[in-house]
């Protein structure tokens with residue numbers, strides 16, 4: 001294999017590039033709950049459960065979705081470097097934190113879609129600012145749905161007739177959390193500022209307060225209200241879509257993450273801004289309202305889509321902090 005891929009104590013430059021792409025994925029509260037471990041001819045992606053956002057994500061569903069998004073970025077980056085990513089989800093069911101293994105496969109020609117998706121990885125953002133009051137063309141929404149479908153997800157745009165109910169459901173979930181001391185404590189952990197902090201959601205990503213609340217974005221400024229946080233009018237008719245999978249097990253969550261990320265990157269390629277808004281899915285009884293019992297479709301994410309202003313990137317941890325170079329077979333010994 002090309003030396004660029006090999007681990008010689010550390011990943012070679014091509015592998016390092018792919019791992020940085022993986023680490024640029026979105027994650028719940030920017031928790032970055034992943035670790036990378038060398039494996040014969042590739043890499044293993046492990047869950048870092050110490051980073052699970054326990055109160056809102058007790059089952060680790062959103063953690064797994066975040067890791068699925070990282071796996072998707074890794075696959076795209078490997079393809080952009082001209083190699084087939086040979087991906088296996090949950091390769092060793094006895095090792096519960098080992099969620100995926102991606103081996104460097106045969107050489108392959110890179111096509112235009114891969115090039116565009118790979119370039120979009122660094123430009124995608126979670127945008128919590130007001131979007132323009134403009135419709136998203138139906139053919140672009142179809143393209144986003146097709147992107148999710150390729151990864152075994154189903155993206156359904158919320159019908160304008162029920163949009164108000166969906167906005168009310170998101171607002172209801174947000175309001176319920178605001179009175180829970182444990183939610184404040186958890187949010188404090190992920191929004192407290194420290195010099196040099198490389199995870200969590202920093203103030204520049206909070207966005208303004210939406211007034212009136214036509215778009216109930218998660219209020220990351222709840223615990224640390226800025227002295228002069230801006231108030232802004234958001235688009236009156238937000239375009240919202242729900243991502244579904246068939247099934248609701250760990251494998252489905254990993255698939256949901258890949259479908260979410262393919263859809264978010266495709267939106268970025270099309271010049272669209274996006275905001276995952278998952279508050280109602282964090283209450284079982286509210287999530288049930290969005291699931292379709294007849295065909296077994298499980299709601300995994302809600303995404304706001306539109307034309308938004310540019311916003312700055314939020315930090316990521318350094319690659320060196322994400323590597324698990326424990327020799328294989330030694331982890332957990334003793």
Ligand SMILES: Cc1cc2nc3c(=O)[nH]c(=O)nc-3n(C[C@H](O)[C@H](O)[C@H](O)COP(=O)(O)O)c2cc1C
Pocket residue numbers: 024025026027028029030031062063065066069124125126127128200201217218275276277278279313314
């Ligand atoms: C599973 C999942 C759920 C998320 N839920 C929300 C949410 O409810 N509200 C929100 O504003 N952002 C949400 N996000 C976005 C993250 O906060 C964001 O990805 C993270 O802060 C990193 O920022 P970036 O996406 O701009 O790189 C979610 C992301 C994921 C993967």
